[in-house]
Amino acid sequence: MATLTKPNIKVKRQVISEEEATSEVAATTKQNVHKKTVYDTKDLNLWYGDTHALKDINLSIYEKEVTAIIGPSGCGKSTYLKTLNRMVELVPSVKTSGVITYKDKSILDKSFKVEDLRTKVGMVFQKPNPFPKSIYENIAYGPKIHGIRNKKILDEIVEKSLRGASIWDEVKDRLKENAYGLSGGQQQRICIARCLAIEPDVILMDEPTSALDPKSTLRVEELIQELKKDYSIVIVTHNMQQAARISDRTAFFLNGEVVEYDETDKIFTNPSDNRTEDYISGRFG
Amino acid sequence: MALDNKIDNQDKPSIQDMIAKKKNGKNLTSITEKVIPVLLFLIAAVSIFTTIGIVYTLLIETIEFFKRVPVMDFFTGTALKPLSQNPEFGVLPLINGTIISSIIAMLVAGPIGIMTAVFLSEYASERVRRTLKPMLEILAGIPTIVYGFFAFTFVTPLIREVFPSVEATNILSPGLVMGVMIIPMIASLSEDAMTSVPNAMREGALALGATKLEVTFRVVIPAALSGIIASFVLGISRAIGETMIVTIASGSSKNFTFDITQSMQTMTAYIVEVSGGEAPAGSTIYFSLYAVAMTLFVFTLLMNLLARYVSRKFREEY
Ligand SMILES: Nc1ncnc2c1ncn2[C@@H]1O[C@H](COP(=O)(O)OP(=O)(O)OP(=O)(O)O)[C@@H](O)[C@H]1O
Numbered sequence: 032m033a034t035l036t037k038p039n040i041k042v043k044r045q046v047i048s049e050e051e052a053t054s055e056v057a058a059t060t061k062q063n064v065h066k067k068t069v070y071d072t073k074d075l076n077l078w079y080g081d082t083h084a085l086k087d088i089n090l091s092i093y094e095k096e097v098t099a100i101i102g103p104s105g106c107g108k109s110t111y112l113k114t115l116n117r118m119v120e121l122v123p124s125v126k127t128s129g130v131i132t133y134k135d136k137s138i139l140d141k142s143f144k145v146e147d148l149r150t151k152v153g154m155v156f157q158k159p160n161p162f163p164k165s166i167y168e169n170i171a172y173g174p175k176i177h178g179i180r181n182k183k184i185l186d187e188i189v190e191k192s193l194r195g196a197s198i199w200d201e202v203k204d205r206l207k208e209n210a211y212g213l214s215g216g217q218q219q220r221i222c223i224a225r226c227l228a229i230e231p232d233v234i235l236m237d238e239p240t241s242a243l244d245p246k247s248t249l250r251v252e253e254l255i256q257e258l259k260k261d262y263s264i265v266i267v268t269h270n271m272q273q274a275a276r277i278s279d280r281t282a283f284f285l286n287g288e289v290v291e292y293d294e295t296d297k298i299f300t301n302p303s304d305n306r307t308e309d310y311i312s313g314r315f316g
Numbered sequence: 317m318a319l320d321n322k323i324d325n326q327d328k329p330s331i332q333d334m335i336a337k338k339k340n341g342k343n344l345t346s347i348t349e350k351v352i353p354v355l356l357f358l359i360a361a362v363s364i365f366t367t368i369g370i371v372y373t374l375l376i377e378t379i380e381f382f383k384r385v386p387v388m389d390f391f392t393g394t395a396l397k398p399l400s401q402n403p404e405f406g407v408l409p410l411i412n413g414t415i416i417s418s419i420i421a422m423l424v425a426g427p428i429g430i431m432t433a434v435f436l437s438e439y440a441s442e443r444v445r446r447t448l449k450p451m452l453e454i455l456a457g458i459p460t461i462v463y464g465f466f467a468f469t470f471v472t473p474l475i476r477e478v479f480p481s482v483e484a485t486n487i488l489s490p491g492l493v494m495g496v497m498i499i500p501m502i503a504s505l506s507e508d509a510m511t512s513v514p515n516a517m518r519e520g521a522l523a524l525g526a527t528k529l530e531v532t533f534r535v536v537i538p539a540a541l542s543g544i545i546a547s548f549v550l551g552i553s554r555a556i557g558e559t560m561i562v563t564i565a566s567g568s569s570k571n572f573t574f575d576i577t578q579s580m581q582t583m584t585a586y587i588v589e590v591s592g593g594e595a596p597a598g599s600t601i602y603f604s605l606y607a608v609a610m611t612l613f614v615f616t617l618l619m620n621l622l623a624r625y626v627s628r629k630f631r632e633e634y
């Protein structure tokens with residue numbers, strides 16, 4: 032239903048999302064059995080030059096859920112995440128095979144316009160990376176490059192996004208200040224707000240709290256719980272407790288393969304693969 | 317293990333012993349520790365005192381000049397006739413020539429330099445960059461007299477082929493060539509500024525659906541702006557101070573005009589011409605050299621101050 036056109040239809044989208052919200056209630060009650068997927072990955076393989084980083088990945092990401100990706104360092108978590116918005120292509124030696132569909136569109140096709148995909152799929156990075164601009168400009172950047180010029184609309188988007196990332200109260204009096212004057216945790220929420228400003232459908236997060244202190248981490252986790260209502264979220268994390276706390280589904284990666292993918296409760300209480308159990312219990316040690 | 321054995325070995329001194337030995341023999345070290353900073357200060361002082369000396373001389377001789385020629389005549393006079401029966405010493409023709417040649421040069425060097433920098437830092441593959449950068453450096457290493465010669469014997473005739481009304485000596489040709497000379501400086505400094513913008517920022521923008529062009533012009537260039545402006549200002553300073561090219565290719569008419577097809581003289585070229593033998597020490601012409609040099613100095617000084625102010629104002633911290 033959400034088309035891949037540029038966001039001059041933003042206003043229309045808001046109306047749609049209200050409709051969605053009402054039908055949503057019905058959907059959650061009756062569709063728990065087979066929820067809608069946003070991403071379907073089929074036999075995905077990825078190589079960095081000769082390094083076979085992802086091997087025969089088959090995974091579905093469900094709508095309005097938090098999907099956690101866990102696994103030891105170097106197992107391909109970030110690589111998979113970056114494949115979902117094709118950021119992985121920034122590495123020139125990358126080759127892929129297999130199919131990823133996003134809402135039934137095959138996104139790995141060269142003909143698929145990557146900018147359209149990234150307009151629908153936001154990303155939050157491990158290290159907060161705001162632009163060296165004012166807080167306001169950081170949030171307005173996305174809408175601006177997609178053609179929104181009207182100052183009033185931009186003001187609204189900025190406020191809404193900052194509220195959405197629950198940082199509005201902290202920064203509302205200093206919107207004109209450089210974002211680099213904020214703490215790491217605040218910067219990360221600015222980056223989340225920047226992502227929300229273009230109202231994507233999916234948010235990809237690569238260890239978004241690993242550079243943050245426990246308190247900021249908690250705030251971001253709470254935020255993710257909030258965002259889940261409107262967005263599908265895929266999060267890579269090294270923190271088992273975090274995965275257990277905030278995610279609905281968990282995928283365990285090992286050496287470029289998906290060892291196990293199931294509901295988070297199942298993974299953490301009753302994993303079917305020994306390696307999953309070893310990894311999880313090792314971590315809890 | 318092997319290391320442990322060695323250290324425990326009685327024949328060999330332990331590391332702590334060696335350190336203690338070094339510490340005991342530290343008399344010499346402590347002297348050098350004290351002497352070196354003084355020495356360094358003296359060396360640094362040489363350049364400071366030289367600068368002060370130069371400015372002092374300029375100032376004294378300039379004051380002498382203004383005892384003979386009223387300040388207002390100098391700064392508002394549009395006629396410069398140092399050798400005439402009734403000499404006039406208006407500096408405006410020289411300032412005009414300097415500014416016009418610098419503008420022409422920057423119109424060439426600015427856009428080409430920055431586009432080159434964008435290409436090198438954002439689009440070129442590692443291999444292309446590795447071949448192009450040394451070539452730029454070669455361009456930067458050509459002596460200016462060669463550029464001057466090139467302007468006079470190649471560029472001017474070429475321009476006159478197309479526009480026959482252009483004079484044999486004119487400000488356009490050396491201006492253009494000066495621009496070519498400055499390209500490497502702007503390209504290389506701007507490229508440095510752009511490459512040092514962290515990749516995380518490009519990724520942040522790309523992840524929002526920005527195209528490569530949008531990333532370049534709305535993230536990278538703004539983030540590198542202070543460096544880019546600094547390169548421009550250095551380029552302008554270079555153009556203002558450039559001597560050989562204009563001396564050779566623009567002749568020595570002290571016209572006060574905005575017609576770039578005519579010959580004009582810059583401050584630097586005037587200094588070359590006059591100090592080339594026609595100025596007996598103590599004459600007004602002789603002192604006019606200092607007044608012009610002082611003006612030139614103030615010009616470059618202002619440029620540098622402006623550069624600082626602007627680059628601080630536009631700085632995007634990251
Ligand atoms: N740019 C690259 N060029 C070559 N190989 C890469 C590149 N990025 C990652 N790799 C390789 O791909 C494999 C997977 O890397 P990836 O970054 O996806 O791991 P990860 O699971 O995110 O690890 P971590 O938990 O440490 O972030 C590793 O073997 C890594 O060395």
Ligand SMILES: [Mg+2]
Binds near residue numbers: 108110237
């Ligand atoms: Mg990673």
